[in-house]
Amino acid sequence: MMRHVGRKIPKIDGIALVKGAPAYTSDLDINNNALTVKLLRSPHASAEIVAIDKKQALAVPGVECILTYEDVPDTPFTLAGQSFPEPSPYDRRILDKWVRYVGDEVAIVAAVDEKTALEAIAKIQVTYNVLPPVLDPAEAIGNPVLVHRSQPHTNFDIGCVASKNIAAADTIGQGDVEAVLASCEVVVESRYRTQAQAHAMMETYRATTCFDVNNRLQVMSSTQIPFHVRRLLSRVLDIPRSRIKILKPRVGGGFGGKQTAAVEIFPAMVTVKTGKPARLVYTRNESFCCTTSRHAMELTVRLGSDRQGNIKAVDIYCLSDTGAYGEHAPTVFWVVGQKTMPLYAAAKAWRYHGHAVYTNKTPGGALRGYGATQGTFALESAINELAEKLAMDPAELRLHNLIREKECHGALCGSAPGHPARLESSSLAACIERGKELVGWQKNYPCRTSVDGTKRRGYGMAVTMQGSGIAGIDTGSVTLKLNEDGFFTLAHGASDMGQGSDTVLCQLAADVLEVELEQVVVTSFDLDTLPYDPGAYASSGAYVTGNAALRAALEMKEKMCLSAARLLEVAPDEVQYRDGRFLAAKGESLTLSELAGKLCSFAGKEQLVATGTFGGATSPPPFVAGFAEVEVDLMTGQCDVVDYVALVDCGTVLNKNLARIQVEGGIVMGIGLALYEDVRYSARGRLATGSFMEYKIPSRQDVGEIRVEFIESHEPTGPFGAKSIGEVVCNTPAPAIVQAIYNATGYRCRQLPATAEKILLAPGPGGQKQV
Amino acid sequence: MRIDTRINGRDVVLEIEEGEFLARTLRRYGYLSVKEGCETGSCALCTVWLDNSPVLACATLSGRVSGHEITTIEAVAEEAGAFAEFMVAEGAEQCGFCSPGFTMTVLAMKRELKNPTDEEINHYLAGNLCRCSGYKGQLRAVRKFMGVK
Structure with missing residues (x-):
C-alpha cells in the first residue's frame, strides 16, 4: 500500500526556503568574531615560487595570519570526494612551491575583515620563476613541459604517468574492434570536442570553521560530501577524525562542484593555526576560476x-x-x-x-x-x-x-x-x-x-x-529512531542540495511504516548524529540511500512488532501491524503512539533504533x-x-x-x-x-x-x-x-x-x- | 558613516562602511533572506524593494538608501508564503538559494501586471537566474499565483 511514493509531494523544506529562512552556511555562521579568509592566487599558469615576502602584509593592522607553503603540512592529497581508496591521484598540497594554473593558491590570509584581508593580499610580494605552460590537451602527452614534476601517489594503478602529463589512462573492450571495423560495409569516423562547463550553482563555495565547546575542529560547509570532507581534513591536517565535527546546512546547489572539497581546508588551516573561528566565502569569480x-x-x-x-x-x-x-x-x-x-x-x-x-x-x-x-x-x-x-x-x-x-x-x-x-x-x-x-x-x-x-x-x-x-563501492545508511509519541527521526548523510533527498527518503520510510509523511522527520545536518553515506553524487540518493531507508524502515517495523508483542504479552508472530496499529490475534491492540509512549516509560524501557545499509552490486x-x-x-x-x-x-x-x-x-x-x-x-x-x-x-x-x-x-x-x-x-x-x-x-x-x-x-x- | 532609513516598516539607523552595497549591509544587520550570488549585478538573488520597486541590493550603494524605504521578503511573509505554496507544489524551488530574490520580483510583478502572457512574465523575471529548476516549474507556479487565464 503506497501512500506517499509516486505522488506529487512538496519538498519538506520548500516553503521555508522560498520565504528566505536562514538555512545556508552563511546564514547560520553568524559568529561576528570569525576571521575573514582570503587567498592569494597565482597570476601565472605555471611558475615556481622563488620567494615570498609577507612583512608588509603582516604589518597591516587587523591581519591575523598569513600562511604560505612553508607554514602548512606537506601531505599530498586529492580534493575529489570519493570513497576511500580514492581513484584520483594525490597530486596536490594545501599550498605548494609550484603553482600550476592561473588561480592556484599561493597564500592564505586571515584578517579581521574582508577589506583588511584584501589589503594584506595586495602587499604580499611573491617572486616567481615563470615557466612555460602546457595549455592544449592535444599537446600534453610527451610534452617536455610538465605540469607535475614528480609522480603523484595513487591508491591503485590508474595509468598515471606524470612524466608524460598523463593523469589517468585505460582501455576496456571486447572482441577485435579493428578487424570488425575493417570488415564493416559502412564505417563512420568522427572527432568531437566537448567544452569545459561551469557548475554555476547559485550559492558559491563556502565553509566556516572554529573549535567547538569540546575543542573539536568544527567545519560548517556547503558540501555534497560531508563524510569525505571529514576524512580528507583528518588526513591532511593530521587530526583524528573523532576530533572533527562537520555540519552540513542547506546547500544552494552543487551539481557535482561540491563533490570536490574546494574550500574547507583553508579556513580549517587558519583555525588550527590561530585557534580562532574563520570563514571563507568564494567570490563568483573564484567559483568560476579556481574550483573545477x-x-x-x-x-x-x-x-x-x-x-x-x-x-x-x-x-x-x-x-x-x-x-x-x-x-x-x-x-x-x-x-x-x-x-x-x-x-x-x-x-x-x-x-x-x-x-x-x-x-x-x-x-x-x-x-x-x-x-x-x-x-x-x-x-x-x-x-x-x-x-x-x-x-x-x-x-x-x-x-x-x-x-x-x-x-x-x-x-x-x-x-x-x-x-x-x-x-x-x-x-x-x-x-x-x-x-x-x-x-x-x-x-x-x-x-x-x-x-x-x-x-x-x-x-x-x-x-x-x-x-x-557506484556498484560495489558506495554504501549508504539510514537510521530511524522511534520517538516517544510515535513519530520517527530519519537520519541520513545523503546530503540534500536541493534535489530533495530529505523528502524522498521520508516518503520511502513513511510508506513502509504506514504513517503520514509528517510523522517522519529528517535530520541530516550534524555528522555526529548521522550514519555513514558517501554523499550526493553518482546519482545515488534515491537508489543507494533510498534502499537503505527501505531497509531501515522494514527493520523498524519488525522491531516494533516484537516490542508490541512483549507489551501485549503475546507471541511475536501473533502481532500484525497495519496503519499505525498493532493487532494481536486475540483482539488486543496498541496504537503506534501508545507503543512509543510505553517504550520510553519505566514499564517499557526500550529505545527503538533501526539502521538499514545498502550498497549496490x-x-x-x-x-x-x-x-x-x-x-x-x-x-x-x-x-x-x-x-x-x-x-x-x-x-x-x-x-x-x-x-x-x-x-x-x-x-x-x-x-x-x-x-x-x-x-x-x-x-x-x-x-x-x-x-x-x-x-x-x-x-x-x-x-x-x-x-x-x-x-x-x-x-x-x-x-x-x-x-x-x-x-x-x-x-x-x-x-x-x-x-x-x-x-x-x-x-x-x-x-x-x-x-x-x-x-x-x-x-x-x-x-x-x-x- | 551613519544613515537613516526605513526597513520593513521600521525607522532604523544603520552604520555603514564607505562604498558598501546594500546587500552586504542588510545581511550584516540580519536580513539573511538577502542572498548574494555574483559580483556583477547579473543574478538578482539579492532583489529587495526600494520604495516598493525591485532593485539589486548588490548594485545599490547603501549610502543612497538614506531617506528611502527598503522591503525584504521578511516583511511580506504572508504574500510570499502564498506564492511559496505554488512554488513547492511544482517543486520549482529546488535548492532555494535564488527563491527569496525571485519571489520579491514576482510579488512586484503581481502589483504591476494583470493577466500577463508567458512572454511578459519571462521578460519581467529575466534577470532572476536559477541553475536548478530549468525555469518551467517556476513559470507554472507564477501563472497560477498570478491567476493567469
Whole structure:
C-alpha cells in the first residue's frame, strides 16, 4: 500500500526556503568574531615560487595570519570526494612551491575583515620563476613541459604517468574492434570536442570553521560530501577524525562542484593555526576560476555496421583535459565508457580507451553527468551520422541496436571480468516510440521551412543512460529512531542540495511504516548524529540511500512488532501491524503512539533504533530519449530550442514533482552546454569567463517548450522499483540539438557549443563544414 | 558613516562602511533572506524593494538608501508564503538559494501586471537566474499565483 511514493509531494523544506529562512552556511555562521579568509592566487599558469615576502602584509593592522607553503603540512592529497581508496591521484598540497594554473593558491590570509584581508593580499610580494605552460590537451602527452614534476601517489594503478602529463589512462573492450571495423560495409569516423562547463550553482563555495565547546575542529560547509570532507581534513591536517565535527546546512546547489572539497581546508588551516573561528566565502569569480569545471574532452568515435543498420563495432578514443590537478580525472574518464558502450549492445566488438591529461588550467571535476554527458554527445552524434550514411531513420537505427531488458554488457557498472552485468529494467524503446509521437517525427523529420523562408526548423534526437550509485563501492545508511509519541527521526548523510533527498527518503520510510509523511522527520545536518553515506553524487540518493531507508524502515517495523508483542504479552508472530496499529490475534491492540509512549516509560524501557545499509552490486541505468525541435534564423545563426521532449525511464517515479523538475533543470543545463556555455582561456592560460557577464547560463527567456513524460520500468533492485534521475537528464540535449541544427542548416557542429556565430559562418545547406 | 532609513516598516539607523552595497549591509544587520550570488549585478538573488520597486541590493550603494524605504521578503511573509505554496507544489524551488530574490520580483510583478502572457512574465523575471529548476516549474507556479487565464 503506497501512500506517499509516486505522488506529487512538496519538498519538506520548500516553503521555508522560498520565504528566505536562514538555512545556508552563511546564514547560520553568524559568529561576528570569525576571521575573514582570503587567498592569494597565482597570476601565472605555471611558475615556481622563488620567494615570498609577507612583512608588509603582516604589518597591516587587523591581519591575523598569513600562511604560505612553508607554514602548512606537506601531505599530498586529492580534493575529489570519493570513497576511500580514492581513484584520483594525490597530486596536490594545501599550498605548494609550484603553482600550476592561473588561480592556484599561493597564500592564505586571515584578517579581521574582508577589506583588511584584501589589503594584506595586495602587499604580499611573491617572486616567481615563470615557466612555460602546457595549455592544449592535444599537446600534453610527451610534452617536455610538465605540469607535475614528480609522480603523484595513487591508491591503485590508474595509468598515471606524470612524466608524460598523463593523469589517468585505460582501455576496456571486447572482441577485435579493428578487424570488425575493417570488415564493416559502412564505417563512420568522427572527432568531437566537448567544452569545459561551469557548475554555476547559485550559492558559491563556502565553509566556516572554529573549535567547538569540546575543542573539536568544527567545519560548517556547503558540501555534497560531508563524510569525505571529514576524512580528507583528518588526513591532511593530521587530526583524528573523532576530533572533527562537520555540519552540513542547506546547500544552494552543487551539481557535482561540491563533490570536490574546494574550500574547507583553508579556513580549517587558519583555525588550527590561530585557534580562532574563520570563514571563507568564494567570490563568483573564484567559483568560476579556481574550483573545477566539466572536463573538456576530445572524443574520436568509430562505428561500423552492415548496410541494414546492424551495428557491429563501437570504438571511442577519449582525450580528457583534467587541467592542473586530477580531481575525478580517472573516474570521469571511465564513466565516459561505462555510460556509452552498453547502449548499443548489438555491437559485439567494442572498445573504450584514452587518456586524461594534465594541462596548466583550472582543474576538471565532477559535474552532473560526469563523463556520460561528454560521451553521449560524441556517441549519439556519431549514431546520427551513421543513420544518415545508411539513409535510415535515426530512431529506427537506435531501436534496432539498443540494449534491451535482461541483456548483459561488460561495460555496465558492476561487471567483473567474464561476468558482464545484466540490465534488469528499461523502457527506452517505448520512450523512443512515444517521443516520436509527441514531436510528430514521421511528419516533421528532418526539417521544415518557415513561411517567409528566413527561418528553418530542424529535428534531432539522442538517447542516453547513466547509473544509480557506484556498484560495489558506495554504501549508504539510514537510521530511524522511534520517538516517544510515535513519530520517527530519519537520519541520513545523503546530503540534500536541493534535489530533495530529505523528502524522498521520508516518503520511502513513511510508506513502509504506514504513517503520514509528517510523522517522519529528517535530520541530516550534524555528522555526529548521522550514519555513514558517501554523499550526493553518482546519482545515488534515491537508489543507494533510498534502499537503505527501505531497509531501515522494514527493520523498524519488525522491531516494533516484537516490542508490541512483549507489551501485549503475546507471541511475536501473533502481532500484525497495519496503519499505525498493532493487532494481536486475540483482539488486543496498541496504537503506534501508545507503543512509543510505553517504550520510553519505566514499564517499557526500550529505545527503538533501526539502521538499514545498502550498497549496490549493480548500478541500474536510467534512460532518456530526448527530441529537439530547433528554429534557426538563417540570417543571424540564432538558434532557439523551441521544443524539447524528454521521455524518461527512471524506474518507479518516487516523487512526480521533484522528478519532473530534475528533468527540466537538467535539460536546460544541457541546452546551455549545447548552445553557448563555454569556459574559455586567454592565450596565456587565464580563464576568460569568470563572471555571469562572460559566462552565460540559460535565462528564462532562452528556454522554449519542455515536455517531460515518464515511462516507468520496474527496477527489481530499486526501492519500490526506482532508479536514479539526477544526472541522466542533462545528456541528450547537446547531441539532439546539434542534429536538429544540422537538419535545419546542413551545418554539423562537432565542437560544442553550437553558437550562432558558428552556425552563421558555416556554409549553407549541404555544406557540412566543420567549425 | 551613519544613515537613516526605513526597513520593513521600521525607522532604523544603520552604520555603514564607505562604498558598501546594500546587500552586504542588510545581511550584516540580519536580513539573511538577502542572498548574494555574483559580483556583477547579473543574478538578482539579492532583489529587495526600494520604495516598493525591485532593485539589486548588490548594485545599490547603501549610502543612497538614506531617506528611502527598503522591503525584504521578511516583511511580506504572508504574500510570499502564498506564492511559496505554488512554488513547492511544482517543486520549482529546488535548492532555494535564488527563491527569496525571485519571489520579491514576482510579488512586484503581481502589483504591476494583470493577466500577463508567458512572454511578459519571462521578460519581467529575466534577470532572476536559477541553475536548478530549468525555469518551467517556476513559470507554472507564477501563472497560477498570478491567476493567469
